[in-house]
Amino acid sequence: MSKKVVIVGGVAGGAGTAARLRRLDEQAEIVLLERGDYISFANCGLPYYIGGVITERDKLLVQTEEAMEERFSIDIRVNSEVTKIFRESKEVEVVAGDNVYRENYDYLVLSPGAAPLVPPIPGVDNRNILKLRNMADVDRIKSLILAQKPRKAAVIGGGYVGIEVAENLKHIGADVVVIEAAEQVVGPLDIEMARVVEKVLMDQGIELILKDAVTKFEGQDNIQINLKSGKTIEADMVVLAVGVKPEIKLAKEAGLEIGARGGIRVDEYLKTSDPFIYALGDAVEVKDIVNEQWALIPLAGPANKQARIVADNIAGRKVSFRGSQGTSIIKVFNLTAAATGNNEKLLNLWRIPYLKSYTHSPSHAAYYPGAIPMIVKILFSPGNGKLLGAQVVGKDGVDKRIDVLATAIRMGLTVYDLEELEFAYAPPYSSAKDPVNMAGFTAANMLKGDVRVIHWDELDDLDKNNYILLDVRTDEEYQKGHVEGSVHIPVDSLRKRIKEIPGDQKIIIYCKIGLRGYIAYRILVQHGFDAYNLSGGYDIYQALRY
Amino acid sequence: MSKKVVIVGGVAGGAGTAARLRRLDEQAEIVLLERGDYISFANCGLPYYIGGVITERDKLLVQTEEAMEERFSIDIRVNSEVTKIFRESKEVEVVAGDNVYRENYDYLVLSPGAAPLVPPIPGVDNRNILKLRNMADVDRIKSLILAQKPRKAAVIGGGYVGIEVAENLKHIGADVVVIEAAEQVVGPLDIEMARVVEKVLMDQGIELILKDAVTKFEGQDNIQINLKSGKTIEADMVVLAVGVKPEIKLAKEAGLEIGARGGIRVDEYLKTSDPFIYALGDAVEVKDIVNEQWALIPLAGPANKQARIVADNIAGRKVSFRGSQGTSIIKVFNLTAAATGNNEKLLNLWRIPYLKSYTHSPSHAAYYPGAIPMIVKILFSPGNGKLLGAQVVGKDGVDKRIDVLATAIRMGLTVYDLEELEFAYAPPYSSAKDPVNMAGFTAANMLKGDVRVIHWDELDDLDKNNYILLDVRTDEEYQKGHVEGSVHIPVDSLRKRIKEIPGDQKIIIYCKIGLRGYIAYRILVQHGFDAYNLSGGYDIYQALRY
Numbered sequence A, B: 001m002s003k004k005v006v007i008v009g010g011v012a013g014g015a016g017t018a019a020r021l022r023r024l025d026e027q028a029e030i031v032l033l034e035r036g037d038y039i040s041f042a043n044c045g046l047p048y049y050i051g052g053v054i055t056e057r058d059k060l061l062v063q064t065e066e067a068m069e070e071r072f073s074i075d076i077r078v079n080s081e082v083t084k085i086f087r088e089s090k091e092v093e094v095v096a097g098d099n100v101y102r103e104n105y106d107y108l109v110l111s112p113g114a115a116p117l118v119p120p121i122p123g124v125d126n127r128n129i130l131k132l133r134n135m136a137d138v139d140r141i142k143s144l145i146l147a148q149k150p151r152k153a154a155v156i157g158g159g160y161v162g163i164e165v166a167e168n169l170k171h172i173g174a175d176v177v178v179i180e181a182a183e184q185v186v187g188p189l190d191i192e193m194a195r196v197v198e199k200v201l202m203d204q205g206i207e208l209i210l211k212d213a214v215t216k217f218e219g220q221d222n223i224q225i226n227l228k229s230g231k232t233i234e235a236d237m238v239v240l241a242v243g244v245k246p247e248i249k250l251a252k253e254a255g256l257e258i259g260a261r262g263g264i265r266v267d268e269y270l271k272t273s274d275p276f277i278y279a280l281g282d283a284v285e286v287k288d289i290v291n292e293q294w295a296l297i298p299l300a301g302p303a304n305k306q307a308r309i310v311a312d313n314i315a316g317r318k319v320s321f322r323g324s325q326g327t328s329i330i331k332v333f334n335l336t337a338a339a340t341g342n343n344e345k346l347l348n349l350w351r352i353p354y355l356k357s358y359t360h361s362p363s364h365a366a367y368y369p370g371a372i373p374m375i376v377k378i379l380f381s382p383g384n385g386k387l388l389g390a391q392v393v394g395k396d397g398v399d400k401r402i403d404v405l406a407t408a409i410r411m412g413l414t415v416y417d418l419e420e421l422e423f424a425y426a427p428p429y430s431s432a433k434d435p436v437n438m439a440g441f442t443a444a445n446m447l448k449g450d451v452r453v454i455h456w457d458e459l460d461d462l463d464k465n466n467y468i469l470l471d472v473r474t475d476e477e478y479q480k481g482h483v484e485g486s487v488h489i490p491v492d493s494l495r496k497r498i499k500e501i502p503g504d505q506k507i508i509i510y511c512k513i514g515l516r517g518y519i520a521y522r523i524l525v526q527h528g529f530d531a532y533n534l535s536g537g538y539d540i541y542q543a544l545r546y
C-alpha cells in the first residue's frame, strides 16, 4: 500500500525530502505545502541579489513548482500554510487564501525553517526596516532600493547574513553602518580572528559599531537609530539581521517535544516525539558533534543532508544523522573567513579543555605569484590531540583548508593525523607543507613538549617584572613596530649573542607569526633558558589592537 | 655526546632533515653535502621560471647556503659530491673540485633524489636537447631560449613535468609539440580523465602525439625527431621529460638493499638495511597506502614529511612513515587535474577489486556567478565502500576536492563517510551538497543497489541487439548530438510515455552527466524495467571521442 507523506515547508529541507523520497518510492503520495510564493529558492543567494552580484532574479529559483512537479510527480501547493496538526487523526489544517481544509497523512515532515528575529524595539514596525529570509523579503528590499536609492543603510547584526547584506549594500553605493551588540562580528569566529574581518569591513568603508544596541527607531523614511550608548545613527533603510529562531509554533501546539535551545527535538533518525512526524533543518535541534550538546545550527548543508535521511527513514530504511559541526564560511569583500567545530567560546561554555595554536601560511608556494598568507587557528584536546575546532581567515585557499579540517573533525582526527596528510602540491595550489600540515606540526610540537607557548590573551595579564620579552625579528621589522619593552635579538644572531640574555628570567619570545620564535625557542631551551613562544606572533597580538 | 650527521643531497629531503634535526638537537654536528651549486631550490618552480610566470630567478632559491647556515648552524658544502660510502668505518668520500676527502659520520642520511631518465636514443647527446631537474638545467634552458629564440619546441614525455614545460614554452611564444609513448598524458589520471587535459592542450595550440616513440634525433640546431610511426618532427629545442629514476648508485655500491622497483629500500622508520644510514625522498621506495605494495612516488610533499621523520628518528624518537598515496596535481592552462590514491591502471595491476563512479558538479552554487563544472571520479571497494582512489578535473575548486578526498583515503574513509561530510557552504565556495558529497551519494547508491550502472568502456562491447539505449535529455540536447541508435524520451515525460518502452529488454539510460539518468532509472526500475544508468553520462562517453 502506498504511503501518503505531507511535507511542511518547500525549500531546502522540504523540497529535498520530497525529491529523495520520490526517487526511493515511485508510489508514495507526496504533498509539499509551502506558505510562501516559491519553493526551492536559494536563500543563501538572496544577499548577493541585493548587491547585483547575482543579476537575474530567476537564478534564485533553483527549482520551480512546475519543473519539480514534472520531474518528481509531487503535489506542490504554494501559498498554503499549515496551521494545525491533528496528531490523532493524522491530519493537518491547511490555509490557502480563503480555502481552509484538512489534509491527512501517513507521515508528516516538518521543515518550516527558522524566522529572522525581530526584537521588540520601539519603532521597529516601519516599512523601511526590513529583514531577509525569502523572495518576498528580497523583492521588498530591491524595490525600496530602486524607489528610494538609499544613501545610508544600517544593518543591525554582524552575523553571516548581516555582513553579507552590508557588503552588498555597499556594492549598490550606499554608505553602510553595521551595528552589533556583541564585541565582535561573525560569532563562529573567536574575537582575534573576527578582528581581521572587521578590519576589512572598515577598510572598505563600512562603519562598524560594536558592543552597542539599538534602543529605539524614530522617523519613517529618514530613520533615526538610537543606541544604548547614547549615539544616534541616521539611515534611509535598515536591515535587521540579528539571528533566527526555529519555527516551532506548529510543533509546539501539537505537543511535540521542544528542546531547551528552542528547536524541535528529534532523535537520531530525525523523528520527533511522534513516530509519524519527522522534522529537520533550521527548525530542529541537532547534536553538536564536538561538545555533544543539543544545538541550533541553521545551515543549508546539514538541512540538505537531513532531507535525504528523513526520506530514507520514511521509505523504510534506518538511517541516522550523527549531528552537525557548524562548518560555515563567509566572503567579506576579498577576504574569506571560515570556521568548523567549536570555537573557544563554545569550548569554554561546555568546559571542554583545549589548547590552541595559530599558524600563518601562504595560500600556495611563496615563490609562485599570488601567494597570500592565511591565518589558521586550531583548537585541540590537550590529552590526545583530537581536533575540536578550526578557524581560517585569508584571501585565497581558505575554503580548501577549512573543508579538510572539517573532514578531520568529523572523522575524529588528531593533530598528529594532520601532520601526515598528503595533499596535492604543485606551486599554484599549495606548498610541500600545506597550511594544514603546518597547523598539525605546530600543534603536535606543543603536545610533545617541544615548545611551550603563550597566547596573546595571556600576555597582558603577566607581571612585566617577571619576564623578558624577546623580539627575534629583523632590525627592519623591529623598527616598524614592536611590543613595548621588548629586547631585540634577531633569530639569526641568537647563538652569537646568547650571553646577552639573562639566564635567571623567563623569556617570552615573539616574531611575526611564531615560526622564527619557535626556532629561537628551540635554541634557547637547549641552552638552558626558561622560554615561551608567543603563538601566532606579533600579527595575532596586533590583530586586537587595530 | 653529540652526534655527527652527514646528509647527502641539499634540497627537499636533505635540507628539510637538516633544519628539523637542528631544531631537535642544538648540539649535533650536521654536515650537508650537495653536489650542485645550490641547496634548497624550488624544483617544482623550475617550469614556471622557463615561461616567465616566475620572473625572478632568486625566488627559486627558497633557502640560500648563507641564510641556512646562519639560522641553523649547519655545515653546508655545495659542489661537493659524495662518491662512496665506507660503511665499516662510517665515512663517506667527498669530491669537491680537486679536493677529495673523507668525512666520518655517526648517522648518514641519503636524500639524493631521482635523475631525469635519458633514454639511449641515437642523437640524444645534443646541446639543444635538454632536461630539467635543477638550477643548472633551467639556466641552460633559459639561455638557449634567450640566444636562439626557438620557434618550435618539442617536449618528449607527457607527464607532469613534460606538460608543465610544454605550457611554459607556449607562454614564451614557441610552437610546441608533446610526444608521448603511452596512449595518454598525465599517467596518474585514467584515460578518460586525461582526455580532458589533452583537449585543453590542443585547444591551446599544443600539438599532441600519443602512442608514438622517438627512434632518433638528427641535426644539431635544427633537430629532426624521427618517430616509430615513421613521422618526423622538426624542432629548435627539445626537452626530455620521460620520467625520473632514483639515484641509487651510492647506496647500491655500498651494498644497501635496493627494492624491486629500483629505489633504496627503507623500513617504516626510513632506515636502510644499515642501521646507521637513513634514506628518503625520490630515491627510496615507499609503501603505497592503498595497494600496500612498494612504489616509487617522487613528490615533494612526502619528501618534506619524511625529512621530519628521519630527523626525529636520528634524534632518538621513534617515528614511522606510513607510506604515500601519490596525491598530485597539475595546472594545465586554465584547467586543473588532480589525482590521489590508486587509479584503475594500478588497481588492475594489483588485482584489487573496485567500482567506479563519475559525477559532474559545479565548483560552487550554480546561481552564483562563475560556477564551472568539474568531473569527480572515485574508485572504491565493492565490499565496504572504502575509497581507493580519486581523480578530479575542472577549472575551479579542483584542488579543494582532491585534498578532501586525499584526506579521506589516508584515513580509510568509505563512500558512506563522504555522504555525511559537512563542508563550508556559502554560494561563492560550494553548494549545499558539495561535489564530494555528491560523489559519495552516487557511489553509495551503487553499493546499496539503488542504481545499477554501466560504464563508457563497457558500452561498445555490448551486443546492440540485446538492449535499448534510452536518451533522457531534452529535445535540444538530443538534437545537438547523441549516441547512435538511441531512443529519446526526456526524463520529465518518462512517466507519461512509459508505455513506449518495451518491457522485455534491457534499458541503458543516459543523460548528460548521469543525474537525470539516475532519476529515470529510479522511475523505470520501480515500474518493473531492467535498467542501467550510464555513469558520467554522455559527457564521459564523449570525452574519449574528441
Ligand SMILES: Cc1cc2nc3c(=O)[nH]c(=O)nc-3n(C[C@H](O)[C@H](O)[C@H](O)COP(=O)(O)OP(=O)(O)OC[C@H]3O[C@@H](n4cnc5c(N)ncnc54)[C@H](O)[C@@H]3O)c2cc1C
Pocket (backbone or CB within 6 Å): A008, A009, A010, A011, A012, A013, A014, A033, A034, A035, A036, A043, A044, A045, A046, A047, A080, A081, A082, A083, A111, A112, A113, A114, A132, A133, A134, A161, A247, A250, A280, A281, A282, A283, A298, A299, A300, A301, A303, B425, B426, B427
Ligand atoms: C539570507 C540568508 C542567507 C543564508 N546563507 C547561507 C549560507 O551561505 N550557507 C548556509 O549554509 N546557509 C545559509 N542560510 C541558511 C539556509 O538557507 C537554511 O539553513 C536552510 O534553508 C534551512 O532549510 P529549511 O528547510 O530548514 O528551512 P527553509 O529553507 O527556510 O524553508 C522553510 C520553508 O518553510 C515554510 N514554512 C514555514 N512554516 C510553514 C507552514 N506552517 N506551512 C507552510 N510552509 C511553512 C517557509 O515559508 C519556508 O519557505 C542562509 C539563510 C538566509 C535567510
Ligand SMILES: Cc1cc2nc3c(=O)[nH]c(=O)nc-3n(C[C@H](O)[C@H](O)[C@H](O)COP(=O)(O)OP(=O)(O)OC[C@H]3O[C@@H](n4cnc5c(N)ncnc54)[C@H](O)[C@@H]3O)c2cc1C
Pocket (backbone or CB within 6 Å): A425, A426, A427, B008, B009, B010, B011, B012, B013, B014, B033, B034, B035, B036, B043, B044, B045, B046, B047, B080, B081, B082, B083, B111, B112, B113, B114, B132, B133, B134, B161, B247, B250, B280, B281, B282, B283, B298, B299, B300, B301, B303
Ligand atoms: C621540474 C620539476 C618539477 C616538479 N614539480 C613537482 C610538483 O609540482 N609537485 C611535487 O610534489 N613534486 C614536484 N617535483 C618533485 C620534487 O621536486 C621532488 O619530489 C623532491 O624534490 C624530492 O626531494 P629529494 O630530496 O628526494 O630530491 P631533490 O630535491 O632532487 O634533491 C636531491 C639533491 O641531491 C643531490 N645529490 C644527489 N646525489 C648526490 C651525491 N652523491 N652527493 C651530493 N649531492 C647529491 C642532487 O644534486 C640534488 O640537488 C618536481 C621535480 C622537478 C624536477
Ligand SMILES: CC(C)(COP(=O)(O)OP(=O)(O)OC[C@H]1O[C@@H](n2cnc3c(N)ncnc32)[C@H](O)[C@@H]1OP(=O)(O)O)[C@@H](O)C(=O)NCCC(=O)NCCS
Pocket (backbone or CB within 6 Å): A010, A011, A012, A013, A015, A016, A019, A020, A023, A039, A040, A041, A042, A043, A044, A045, A062, A063, A300, A304, A308, B358, B359, B360, B432, B433, B438, B441, B442, B445, B513, B514, B515, B516, B518, B536
Ligand atoms: C533542489 C532540491 C529540490 C533538491 O533536489 P535533489 O534532486 O534532491 O538534489 P540534486 O539536484 O542536488 O540531486 C541530487 C541527487 O542526484 C544524484 N546525483 C547527483 N549527481 C549525479 C550523477 N552524476 N549521476 C547520478 N546521480 C547523481 C545524487 O545521488 C542525489 O540523489 P540521491 O539523493 O537519491 O542520492 C532542493 O535541494 C532544494 O530545494 N534546493 C534549493 C533550496 C536550498 O537548498 N536552499 C539552501 C541552499 S541556497
Ligand SMILES: CC(C)(COP(=O)(O)OP(=O)(O)OC[C@H]1O[C@@H](n2cnc3c(N)ncnc32)[C@H](O)[C@@H]1OP(=O)(O)O)[C@@H](O)C(=O)NCCC(=O)NCCS
Pocket (backbone or CB within 6 Å): A358, A359, A360, A432, A433, A438, A441, A442, A445, A513, A514, A515, A516, A518, A536, B010, B011, B012, B013, B015, B016, B019, B020, B023, B039, B040, B041, B042, B043, B044, B045, B062, B063, B300, B304, B308
Ligand atoms: C626550506 C627547507 C630547508 C625546510 O626548512 P624548515 O625550517 O624545516 O621548514 P619550514 O620553513 O617550512 O618550517 C617548518 C617548521 O616551522 C614550524 N612552524 C611553521 N609555522 C609555525 C608557526 N606559525 N609557529 C611556530 N612554528 C611554526 C613547523 O612546525 C616546522 O617545524 P618542525 O618541523 O620542527 O615541526 C626545505 O623544505 C627546503 O629545502 N625546501 C626547498 C626545496 C623543496 O622543498 N623542494 C620541493 C618543493 S619545490
